[in-house]
Amino acid sequence: VSAGDYSSFNLNFNRPDPHSNVYENYRRLAGDLNISVDDMVLSHQVHDKKVLPVTREHAGMGITKERSYQRVDGLATNETGLLLVTHYADCVPLYFYDPAKKVIALSHSGWRGTLLNIAEETVRVLEAAYGCDPQNLHVAFGPHIKDCCFEVDSDVTQLFRETFTWAGDYSTCRNDGKWLLNLQGIINESLLNCGITPGHISICGVCTRCNKDMFFSHRGSQGKTGTGSAFMMIRG
Numbered sequence: 001v002s003a004g005d006y007s008s009f010n011l012n013f014n015r016p017d018p019h020s021n022v023y024e025n026y027r028r029l030a031g032d033l034n035i036s037v038d039d040m041v042l043s044h045q046v047h048d049k050k051v052l053p054v055t056r057e058h059a060g061m062g063i064t065k066e067r068s069y070q071r072v073d074g075l076a077t078n079e080t081g082l083l084l085v086t087h088y089a090d091c092v093p094l095y096f097y098d099p100a101k102k103v104i105a106l107s108h109s110g111w112r113g114t115l116l117n118i119a120e121e122t123v124r125v126l127e128a129a130y131g132c133d134p135q136n137l138h139v140a141f142g143p144h145i146k147d148c149c150f151e152v153d154s155d156v157t158q159l160f161r162e163t164f165t166w167a168g169d170y171s172t173c174r175n176d177g178k179w180l181l182n183l184q185g186i187i188n189e190s191l192l193n194c195g196i197t198p199g200h201i202s203i204c205g206v207c208t209r210c211n212k213d214m215f216f217s218h219r220g221s222q223g224k225t226g227t228g229s230a231f232m233m234i235r236g
Helices: 019-033 111-115 118-130 154-163 183-193
Strands: 040-042 051-053 074-077 083-088 092-098 103-109 138-141 171-173 179-181 201-203 228-232
Touching: 051 118, 074 083, 074 118, 083 092, 083 103, 092 118, 092 183, 092 228, 103 111, 103 118, 103 228, 111 118, 111 154, 111 183, 118 183, 138 183, 154 171, 154 179, 183 201
Parallel strands: 040 083, 051 074, 138 201
Antiparallel strands: 074 103, 083 228, 092 103, 092 138, 171 179
């Protein structure tokens, strides 16, 4: 029911969109999924790399009750009927699934989270908390801004080159001195380096900025936009 720049399914309570509108969007989503809003757990994103294992005790946090956590850009669970929710408007949604352990995770990887390697951090949390084997994990990339549109200054590309020796393969300098950064490529390389099987990685080819009529895009709307979300749940 959101309108204007937030039309029509903004799911971020931190945008200047009436709280009642955002809540109604969640209520309708819950109805479509045949669950309650109390079955949802929302992240608290700050472009960091913390990934939180959650349980039924966290149900409803961020939507119907206060969070007991802060600064969380990733969520993981092995419990059924708990909908993990993370938010995006150009950043990379990462979906993790271990069919052997029946574990899922969702992580939000913007350029800062990518620099901090939240993808690898998610794998490590799944190993430590649930005993997952990286070779069993399946990872999917949701729609995000692609290197055709993700323009950054040279200092950002330098940070990546200092952090990842191979990051230079995923940046291109334009004639005007600006750089185009391939977050997808950097994250994919990071996943391979921590043991994910190449055939277990699926990448969405859609650019959110190129398709801002379909997706909320921070870059495509100069920051005046709502926020879409990624969802993941283990059905009981």
